[in-house]
Amino acid sequence: MFNIVDKYKDMCIAFGGHKNAVGLSVSKENIVKLKEMIESEVLEEAQEIVEYDMLLSFKQLKLEMIEILLKLEPFGEKNPYPAFMFKNVKVNDKKEYDKVDRYMLSQEVEKDSVRREISLVGICFDKEKGKNINIGDNIYIVARPKINEFNRKKKY
Known part of the structure; x- marks a missing residue:
């Protein structure tokens, strides 16, 4: 801008x-x-360019990895928080609110020949783009995973 x-x-x-x-x-x-x-x-210039640092699957994302990333603080303009792209993320649910849309997302992973889904919550702040995201869609997302700690339990 x-x-x-x-x-x-x-x-x-x-x-x-x-x-x-x-x-x-x-x-x-x-x-x-x-x-x-x-x-x-x-x-x-409306071509949208989405920058990310690395392509990951939900299976590859670990709490320990995020804790290591946090050691790179402070984050800001010259040291942005790393962004990761995740492909083939399924939209399972969509809730529309006044300013944002909230999504339940998942990705199938396989470990030791067992398939399972890993889920997460996604938020879209651009209501116009959110109109194009529907339940059942497989989408690409770019995320900056953070740790949420409550009652000494860490989630990401």
């Missing part, structure tokens, strides 16, 4: 930011024109 707004900084009273954040002040006369220019530029 910064690179796009930077092209039109002459329309701004004040402008600053970095790759992940933009701050600006605009006169009333320029708001509509600037908005239209930015929107058209964003639409041109």
Whole structure:
């Protein structure tokens, strides 16, 4: 976003930011024109690029692995938290809320010739994209696994 707004900084009273954040002040006369220019530029660049660090299966994801990742803190712009892509994730359930959609997801894994499903909860913050995700679909997801600890029990 910064690179796009930077092209039109002459329309701004004040402008600053970095790759992940933009701050600006605009006169009333320029708001509509600037908005239209930015929107058209964003639409041109609408190709979605999803970055991830590694392709994993649910079977490969372990609590110990996440604990090791946490030793790489602090995370931020120059040291982002690792993101993992998971393929062939089945959508088992979908609940729609005002601002987000919540999904029950699973992936079949095989260990010692026994097939089982590993489940997780997924949240989609983009309601428009969520319209295209249906129960029974197999999807790709990108996730940043975290540890949730409650009553001394750790889950991820």
